Amino acid sequence: MHDSPEAPAASTSPAATLTRADFEYPLPDELIAQHPPAERGASRLLHVEPGAALPLTDLRLTDLRISDLTRRLLPGDLLIMNDTRVIKARLHGHKHSGGKIELLVERIDTECEAIAMIRSSHPPAPGSMLHFDGATATVTSRDGAFFGLRFDMPVLALLDRAGALPLPPYIRHVPDAQDDERYQTVYARHPGAVAAPTAGLHFDETLLVRLAESGIGRAFVTLHVGAGTFQPMRHDDPAQHVMHAERYQVPVETVDAIAATRARGGRVVAVGTTSLRTLEAATSDSGILTAGSSETALFIRPGYRFKAVDALITNFHLPGSTLMMLVAAFAGLDAIRAAYAHAVAQRYRFFSYGDAMLLERAK
DSSP: OOEEOOOOOOOOOOGGGOOGGGGOOOOOGGGBOSSOOSSTTOOEEEEEEOOSSSSOTTOEEEEEEGGGHHHHSOTTOEEEEEOEEEOOOEEEEEETTSOEEEEEEEEEEETTEEEEEEEESSOOOTTOEEEETTEEEEEEEEETTEEEEEESSOHHHHHHHHOBOOOOTTOOSOOOHHHHHHTSOTTOOEEEESSOOGGGGGOOHHHHHHHHHTTOEEEEEEEOOOGGGGOOOOOSSGGGOOOOOEEEEEOHHHHHHHHHHHHTTOOEEEESHHHHHHHHHTBOTTSOBOOEEEEEOOOOOTTOOOSSOSEEEEEOOOTTOHHHHHHHHHHOHHHHHHHHHHHHHTTOOBSTTSOEEEEEOOO
8 A cells, every 4th residue: 555645836827728739647557458458346446535725735546446445335324326338339330332331329219210320432422321230220310420220230230240339549459258248237227328437347246245245325326328428528728618419317216325324414426437437417506415317517627616525436537528528527636647647657557447546535
């Protein structure tokens, strides 16, 4: 175990003047995890405790294992987990004219209708016919990079038969049987995501049982992660970036569990940024969490005032990404800069199949 109080010089930039460059960091390519660890529950965990104020003289960074969550979380705390299930959203096919295409399904709207991104030499026009392993889809609309499609069979059935798991572009191998198992959480229930809620990949059944025995509860939300999660920021000014909308659901049971947690003085701990965004989107400015289904394009960056979440378990995110901005908003930009520099120096594994952090919310 390694405790580190060191921190870089504190930033004095107000949130309104931050640019994408403020969220970049150097990362050796060999630290990008290409495969999951041999076993779930074997990942490392960096506990980031930002302290009370700038300068960050009381920042604490502690090297742990994911199994140490049973000691770092407290009896009465509540884990919120995203129980979405990743679908085999990548399809290869051809146009009616014969040209090859690659499809990445963004979301399934009805049994036979979907929104997708299409890679081809020339974008297909509305009315075009696309062919996939015995199935046909008609292009019904286009909105920027996204195309509306109507299939002649149920979309999920086609994806299960002919689709491939949509691993992120920084994972360079072809998806295999190990990915089919390990790029899903053990509690995945509702199909619809095109990327895994990766903080949940660390939890195996043994850890879940140990957490429950330690008095740490769990409840679920569902947010179907869309293809927009792969899209890089195209503006240096974060205020110019527009997030893609994603569907979510908050069950009544989860609202009740959070209310009971607050009543007993426990903390709400989001497992992953998708769980955090769901709770924040469903919570009013006055702090009222509402059950039900909706969509969110919430972009959390420094300056955001958190209403629903006290701590966050999350993986390490891509330099200059919207998720780097989210964790900087949660724990403080300087704390995150220090944590990432520490993780690189200590050879943590990064991104979807990498290690995790436990972030305490900045005071």
